[in-house]
Amino acid sequence: xxxxxxxxxxxxxxxxxxxxxxxxxxxxxxxxxxxxxxxxxxxxxxxxxxxxxxxxxxxxxxxxxxxxxxxxxxxxxxxxxxxxxxxxxxxxxxxxxxxxxxxxxxxxxxxxxxxxxxxxxxxxxxxxxxxxxxxxxxxxxxxxxxxxxxxxxxxxxxxxxxxxxxxxxxxxxxxxxxxxxxxxxxxxxxxxxxxxxxxxxxxxxxxxxxxxxxxxxxxxxxxxxxxxxxxxxxxxxxxxxxxxxxxxxxxxxxxxxxxxxxxxxxxxxxxxxxxxxxxxxxxxxxxxxxxxxxxxxxxxxxxxxxxxxxxxxxxxxxxxxxxxxxxxxxxxxxxxxxxxxxxxxxxxxxxxxxxxxxxxxxxxxxxxxxxxxxxxxx
Numbered sequence: 489x490x491x492x493x494x495x496x497x498x499x500x501x502x503x504x505x506x507x508x509x510x511x512x513x514x515x516x517x518x519x520x521x522x523x524x525x526x527x528x529x530x531x532x533x534x535x536x537x538x539x540x541x542x543x544x545x546x547x548x549x550x551x552x553x554x555x556x557x558x559x560x561x562x563x564x565x566x567x568x569x570x571x572x573x574x575x576x577x578x579x580x581x582x583x584x585x586x587x588x589x590x591x592x593x594x595x596x597x598x599x600x601x602x603x604x605x606x607x608x609x610x611x612x613x614x615x616x617x618x619x620x621x622x623x624x625x626x627x628x629x630x631x632x633x634x635x636x637x638x639x640x641x642x643x644x645x646x647x648x649x650x651x652x653x654x655x656x657x658x659x660x661x662x663x664x665x666x667x668x669x670x671x672x673x674x675x676x677x678x679x680x681x682x683x684x685x686x687x688x689x690x691x692x693x694x695x696x697x698x699x700x701x702x703x704x705x706x707x708x709x710x711x712x713x714x715x716x717x718x719x720x721x722x723x724x725x726x727x728x729x730x731x732x733x734x735x736x737x738x739x740x741x742x743x744x745x746x747x748x749x750x751x752x753x754x755x756x757x758x759x760x761x762x763x764x765x766x767x768x769x770x771x772x773x774x775x776x777x778x779x780x781x782x783x784x785x786x787x788x789x790x791x792x793x794x795x796x797x798x799x800x801x802x803x804x805x806x807x808x809x810x811x812x813x814x815x816x817x818x819x820x821x822x823x824x825x826x827x828x829x830x831x832x833x834x835x836x837x838x839x840x841x842x843x844x845x846x847x848x849x850x851x852x853x854x855x856x857x858x859x860x861x862x863x864x865x866x
Contacts, residue, residue, distance in 0.1 A: 517606040524613045528621040539622040539747050544693060546615060547745060550721030551697040560724050562717030563702040616718035619749035625756060625853065628690050631860060633852035638789050640855050645786045645797050647866050648779035649805070655775060656804040658768040664731050667769055673727070674698045677738035680765040681746075688760060693746050698723040698738055708819035713737045716744035730815055732808050736762055736773035755850035756857075763866075776808065781851055 528534060554561055580597075583589050626633065636644070667673050677698060685692045701707060701714070701724035714725040714737040723741030725734060736758055743757035755777075762774030787794035801809070858866055 514603070514606075517603070517610055520610045521606055524610065524618065528613075528618060531621055531623045534618055534621045535623040535627065538618045539624075543616070543619065543747050547721050547747070548693065550615075551745070554720060554722060555697045558699075560699045560702055560717075560720075560722055562720040562722040563724060565717070565719060567702075612718055615721070616716075616747075616749065619747045622747070622749075624750065625748060625753045626856075628688075629857070629860075631853065631856040633849075633856045636851055636855045641782060641786050641789065641851070642793060642797075643863070644851060644855065644858075644866075645779060645782040645794070646800075647863060648775055648782055649797060649800060651866065652772060652775040652779050652805050653800070653802045655768055655772040656802060656808075659732075659772050659804075663767075663769055667731050667734065670700050670727055673725075673734055673738060676767055676770070677735060677742060680735075680767065680770055681739060681742050681761050683766065684761040684764065687764065691746060691757070691761070697721055697745070698725065698741055700725055700727040704728040708815075714741045716741050721745065730808070730811055732769065733773055733777065733812070735765075735767070735770040736777045739770070739774075752849035752853060756853040759850065759854065776805065778850070778854065780809070785851065 527538075580589075583593070625631070667676070681691060697720075699722055703710075704726045705728055707713075707726045708728060712726060713729050713733065714723065716723050723738070723745050725738050725741060727734060729737070739758040739761045740754050743754040743761075746757070748754045748757050759774045759778060762770040765771050765774075783794055783797065786797065854866075
């Protein structure tokens with residue numbers, strides 16, 4: 489008892505209070521980080537108070553503020569961060585060469601990056617990242633995704649290819665040319681999401697802030713088709729990829745804007761939007777993308793059967809898949825492997841233990857949808 493009284497005495501508390509006063513920003517960041525981590529432990533609370541409460545307001549404000557700008561502020565922000573990192577790295581290298589790195593220099597550097605890390609963690613989660621911990625599309629559609637069997641993967645590959653073959657004949661060459669226009673692409677993507685709210689009212693939100701990435705060509709070497717910037721609320725699309733994939737990428741990024749953080753859920757929301765879209769190219773993009781996921785997994789478990797399914801592709805589908813293959817072969821680089829490995833770790837750190845394989849986990853959602861609504865829903 490005397491020990492506790494001593495610890496709580498004025499003489500003992502004053503140094504602690506002075507330290508907190510001098511480092512109030514650190515104290516605030518630590519408290520916020522701990523609070524975020526504890527709050528994230530309850531998906532129900534995250535869904536109710538953040539994903540359907542705070543986040544829609546924050547994201548709408550960001551989109552309204554940035555939608556009028558033709559350039560991606562998120563791209564510019566990341567470019568600035570890259571330049572700062574290059575500058576700091578060059579300074580470090582020069583100091584190491586000159587052997588001018590005292591112990592205090594390393595301590596100050598470590599402190600600086602810990603502070604930056606805390607700021608990024610707090611801002612990331614408040615602006616968007618907490619959506620990784622929500623209940624999500626499964627709760628909204630009463631779906632329970634489970635392991636997909638070999639026969640189900642077979643049926644998915646066959647059904648998705650049949651739809652892709654069918655819709656491919658409805659997409660005229662002139663339509664493909666029209667959608668190379670970025671404004672046409674993004675305006676249609678937003679219109680299709682709005683159209684989808686008749687069946688899925690929970691997708692209702694302020695549309696906008698989907699833009700072409702300034703780093704599209706660089707993205708080809710890094711292996712990305714698009715990305716969402718959680719700090720600016722902008723969805724970036726790599727508009728150099730084949731046009732028959734761009735509609736699905738655009739709706740995938742809009743799904744991220746709507747608060748579906750996990751890649752499998754964003755893919756599934758994109759599919760739901762596109763499969764009933766009024767524009768045939770959107771339907772084709774979704775069915776082709778989903779088929780490629782299903783075929784890749786079928787090939788892993790039964791290559792002979794996968795080759796049989798492959799032989800039923802019509803000429804247009806086969807041509808587009810060959811175009812896509814040639815496109816990625818053209819931009820293959822060693823740095824892509826490194827970047828994708830880093831991205832894999834990022835996904836694993838954000839409630840997606842499958843890493844990059846999380847994208848193909850959309851097939852679990854798709855199969856759960858079929859089990860609930862029948863194959864005709866495909």
